[in-house]
Amino acid sequence: MAVIGQNISQAKRVLDAGELVAIPTETVYGLAGNALNPVAVASIFETKNRPSFDPLIVHIPSLDVAENYVIDIPDPLRKLAEQFWPGPLTLLLSRKNTIPDIVTSGLERVAIRVPDHSLTLELLSQLDFPLAAPSANPFGYISPTSPQHVDAQLGERISYILDGGKCRVGLESTIVGMEENEIVVYRLGGLEISEIERIVGEVTVKSHSSSNPQSPGLLESHYAPTKPFILGNLEELIAERKRQGIDFAVLSLAQSFPAIPTGNQIALSTKGDLKEAATNLFAAMRTLDASNASVILAELMPEEGLGKAINDRLKRAATKG
Ligand code: TXA
Ligand code: MG
Numbered sequence: 001m002a003v004i005g006q007n008i009s010q011a012k013r014v015l016d017a018g019e020l021v022a023i024p025t026e027t028v029y030g031l032a033g034n035a036l037n038p039v040a041v042a043s044i045f046e047t048k049n050r051p052s053f054d055p056l057i058v059h060i061p062s063l064d065v066a067e068n069y070v071i072d073i074p075d076p077l078r079k080l081a082e083q084f085w086p087g088p089l090t091l092l093l094s095r096k097n098t099i100p101d102i103v104t105s106g107l108e109r110v111a112i113r114v115p116d117h118s119l120t121l122e123l124l125s126q127l128d129f130p131l132a133a134p135s136a137n138p139f140g141y142i143s144p145t146s147p148q149h150v151d152a153q154l155g156e157r158i159s160y161i162l163d164g165g166k167c168r169v170g171l172e173s174t175i176v177g178m179e180e181n182e183i184v185v186y187r188l189g190g191l192e193i194s195e196i197e198r199i200v201g202e203v204t205v206k207s208h209s210s211s212n213p214q215s216p217g218l219l220e221s222h223y224a225p226t227k228p229f230i231l232g233n234l235e236e237l238i239a240e241r242k243r244q245g246i247d248f249a250v251l252s253l254a255q256s257f258p259a260i261p262t263g264n265q266i267a268l269s270t271k272g273d274l275k276e277a278a279t280n281l282f283a284a285m286r287t288l289d290a291s292n293a294s295v296i297l298a299e300l301m302p303e304e305g306l307g308k309a310i311n312d313r314l315k316r317a318a319t320k321g
Contacts, residue, residue: 002155004147004163008123011162015040015127020047022136022150023059023123024164025115027088027172027190028143028282029150030059030133031158038100041132045102047157050139055105056132057090057173058112061124066112069099069130074178076200083199086116088169088190092177103132113173119164135172142223142289142317145170145282170279171309176203188309190278207312222316223282225289229296231318237297249293251284253277253301264293274306281310285317 002022003010011021015033018040023032031048033040035058045052060066063081066073070093073081077091095110104110115121124131135143136150144150145167155161174189176196183203185193196203227249230237234252238260241248250257250265254272257265266284268277288296298314301307 002151002158002161004151004161006119006163008119008126008162011123011160012126014160015123015131018043020044020158022144022147022154022158022161023115023120023131023133024117024147024162024167025059025120025133026086026117026168027115027170028145028167029136029147029161030057030115030131031136031150031154032059032131032133034127035059035103035130035132036098036100037129038102041100041102044132044134047154048134048137048139050134052102053105054134054139055107055111056103056134058099058103058110059115059120059124059131059133060112061121062114065130066093069096069110069112070094071096076183077176077178079199080176080196081114084191084195085114086121087114088116088171088173089113089196090173090175090187090189092175092186109177111175116168117164119162123162140222140224142225142282142285143172145279149283149286166279166283168279170281170283171306171313174309175207188312190306190309192305193308194305223285223313224317225285225296227289227294227296228319229285229298229317231298231300231314234297234299241295241297246295247293248295248297249288249291251288251296251298253299264288264291274301274304274310277301278306278310281313 020033023030033044090113092109099110147161147163169190171190174191175187185205268280301310
């Protein structure tokens with residue numbers, strides 16, 4: 001079983017030995033290994049059961065370190081880094097060959113970010129290498145936002161989980177890059193589009209095209225609970241399941257349902273606050289997935305602010321067909 005603790009020296013020892021540590025970030029927990037060591041990176045893919053064509057994000061302690069790994073940083077992206085790092089922003093930048101092929105699945109660009117968590121920033125500043133880290137969940141399942149989530153699924157496969165408490169943002173980072181002179185968002189995430197546009201002007205969002213060769217990892221079905229996960233109008237979905245006599249659980253933004261057992265319903269934010277909803281989303285999905293209901297019913301959020309990124313995750317989690 002994994003040890004859960006706050007010992008940075010122990011985390012460093014494990015990473016220096018080429019092994020993996022789960023690390024806290026403000027978005028979700030990462031499954032981290034030495035990004036410059038292809039064997040360590042290979043074991044990330046193996047531990048997560050992740051296909052090797054899905055590239056990894058490289059975590060660094062500060063913007064100035066990026067120069068060791070990228071050829072250049074276009075002006076608008078530099079402005080974003082200066083404004084939002086440390087924070088829930090990942091940049092796609094042309095890589096130097098200091099970054100092994102296995103990290104980027106052979107792509108020309110490497111995904112880089114500075115996470116906003118004091119323990120992980122301290123760890124990164126003590127290491128001689130950056131950390132490659134995907135979310136610390138088995139491939140296709142819901143991302144972890146607490147050390148207990150990591151332990152429940154990967155605890156048998158890793159020796160140390162650095163305990164940074166619950167993740168503040170709760171959604172993965174927003175991924176941004178450039179094509180010609182266009183600024184492109186490849187994954188909606190914890191940094192709102194409006195915040196990005198405030199700094200660099202209008203951006204193009206491409207995150208929904210599953211055939212986009214620039215982001216092979218953004219597979220459509222993802223973040224999925226094991227139970228069927230149905231999106232729609234809650235009143236209608238509930239009425240239908242009642243008629244059919246099917247046990248269900250309900251995930252809402254703010255509403256509670258007096259006729260449904262409290263253990264079978266979660267409101268993400270009773271005051272309808274989308275930031276709070278984002279923070280609670282993945283933990284709520286896990287809790288309902290572990291309930292005795294046979295299906296989870298959920299509603300979309302308003303398409304504004306973080307609601308867009310939450311909806312992206314809800315749609316990817318939804319049962320198709
Ligand atoms: O908030 C986050 O970004 C978290 C924490 C741990 O930092 N990490 C995370 O990693 O969400 P992961 O592996 O679950 O998702 C990263 C996604 C990949 O699915 C892939 O599509 C995209 O980032 N990506 C990574 N490198 C890329 C590259 N070189 N080109 C295009 N897309 C890339
Ligand atoms: Mg992931």
